[in-house]
Amino acid sequence: MTLTPVAAAPASTSSSESSAVLAHNYHPLPVTLVDGLGSWVTDVDGRRYLDLLSGYSALNFGHRHPALTAAAHAQIDRLTLTSRAFDHDLLVPFAEALAGLVGPLVAGPPMVLPMNTGAEAVETAIKAARKWGHEVKGVPDGQATIIVADGNFHGRTTTIVSFSTDPDARRGFGPYTPGFRIVPYGDALALASAIDETTVAVLIEPIQGEQGVVLPSESYLPAVRAACTAADVLLICDEIQSGLGRTGTTLASELWGVQPDLVTLGKALGGGVLPVSAVVGRSDVLGVLTAGTHGSTFGGNPLACAVGLAVVDLLSDGSLQASATALGAHWGARLDALVDEGLLASVRRAGLWAGLDVPRASSDPGSPTTARSTSGPVDGRDLCERLLALGVLAKDTHGSTIRLAPPLTITESDLDLATDRLEHALR
Template identity: 85%
Template sequence: MSIAPPVTLPSSPSPSPSSSETSQVLAHNYHPLPVTLVDGLGSWVTDVEGRRYLDLLSGYSALNFGHRHPSLVAAAHAQIDRLTLTSRAFDHDLLVPFAEALAGLVGPLVAGSPMVLPMNTGAEAVETAIKAARKWGYEVKGVPDGRATIVVADGNFHGRTTTIVSFSTDEDARRHFGPYTPGFVVVPYGDAEALAAAVDETTVAVLIEPIQGEQGVVVPPPSYLPAVRSLCTAADVLLICDEIQSGLGRTGTTLASELWGVRPDLVTLGKALGGGVLPVSAVVGRSDVLGVLTAGTHGSTFGGNPLACAVGLAVVGLLSDGSVQATAAALGTRWGQRLDTLVSDGLLASVRRAGLWAGLDVPDGRMTGRDLCERLLAVGVLAKDTHGSTIRLAPPLTITADELDLATDRLELALR
């Protein structure tokens, strides 16, 4: 694929509202950049006017393999011609093979003998893990019924269901959605001592992101996750790692928890598991924990449907030999050196990075994160702001070195 020609940043970008923001029939639950896309291939997308952009958001990591990856598209097409949905009232021929393949990929990275429960969205996977942890706490650990608590971290993002926003510290996500679900204790992220103090006889689980994505790719201190693992083991508490954004190659490893040599009891997966083709999620973890769920206690009409399993199997196949992860790690190291130079030059205040995932902070007073994303849009790069002066970048793991260099050149142009 050809690299797009150099571009010049307009002196005063003046974006207009997006079509979804001006629509009278579409609820305005997002504030998108003013671009309407019609086509995508690999790392590139095209808008309605024929302009091409490098996609450095990748659907919040849902497009880890880029747009329309041929293996994933082929798997979807082949399955659409056979069978798309049975509901879980009946088995289909890909359900067990998908579960076995995912257990083979992720199982060695979690504690105990692995079991897989397929769902659809990331939030569903988190809700499933919460339900399983509570039921395990009552039936196995012996916590009195109705008293189970789960320790979570501030700055977390696990979804936007009513239960999940109950323990969010993002007021935009939480405000006016009460009454809130009880049973959660919020402690500072990265503070193992505060977490230890919060654990008591009612605690059934600790639910954390190994790296906080929505917060701006916040990487914890090196000792944090190992300390949390030790605390959970000592207190007979489940460690649930939310790897919906960080998992499946994004950090240069299959799971981000591998970066610290930590094996969670349960891991939630989503986004990239569907390859950007359709929503696919799963909980993978200890069979003695997921085994407390029995017929009628949890379910999903579309969870583990044939089309999802076909695409999920293809995703696991792409990750199975580790080459995607290794490439992401190598490209990420190279990219990090360029980003660090932007900090040294004073164009960025700071950079946090893991693999091909980065949070960039704009110096105070220079511009907002939204301003920078609009300037990047003007030079043909898609990115997303978060929390004021921060943007986060998540290039497809299939991006080439030349494409990544071009994107970084354009980032420097937008910053200057």
């Protein structure tokens, strides 16, 4: 297999990193994009790349999906913002459509609370759980606790980083918000043991995305659901990255037949057009939030609802979910072959979402990895830079791991092309 890089090795510093006026809170790959359509994007020099990051699942439907851009353009010409001081004609239709899509997958009659970003949705779920715990369950005000898992990623607000176990996300941002208990991810017994009379909720990612697409055992999520039900504790599933088709199902929790009490959605809900998020779940829980207790100026705005409605429509017949399942199986076989050959250390995958671990170079002269140690990628960042030179966009996480999340609309031929380039980069 011979593949020619799309350009010479890129410079080591991106335009945003070299800027004196833009805060350097990201370490982007050295590419500046100007255009995108479907699974492809173009940089300032006219080079084209296959986008296998999809904005961390915000671009599940690819760049500039015609149904989404048409909905946005039509709404921009009518009404973009009212604030929740007034109703608008798409607010209830959006809530009804989203409840129709996700409601059957959660416990109890559904209610929808629209917000903007994923972190806002998580904060909303935390507030609702605490208020429900106080007013309904009877936990004294100020004593509610929520159980979370180590390795979690739920956002970067001061409350959320208070229960992060990532030193980079947490260090230096104290004092930290109390009320959270951290247990090992995947250990249902430890989680159940952490529940006491103050526990109001368990907040968990069905699949840990930021950690490297880490999947739990088959028994884990059902055991967590059972522990929550037995103790009258809310199960909150963060599906901001995993939801809305990414795993081949509308929600990742469906993979284990689990119905959460609340689910947080974001990223793909805005179709890659603008930030849209929501909490969907039991009406008796979200119903504790009354006028003045929670809000957002832009939450549920007309433009967001127009795009959100179009997103729900794309997912309503299940064809994209089915495509993600079929393409994922095809892709998974190819990725597994790279593991069998020793080019990858391991692969974790659900639908069109994969975490790839780069092999560590061995000091054993007889090791099959030794021959590659001077030419193969040394870590996730190195692999992403090699892929960039070959016209593929991906992003590393936690050192030796990269995450891949192709658009659900990618063709099999483009997916194969990207995988060919991945194999070339690994060799």
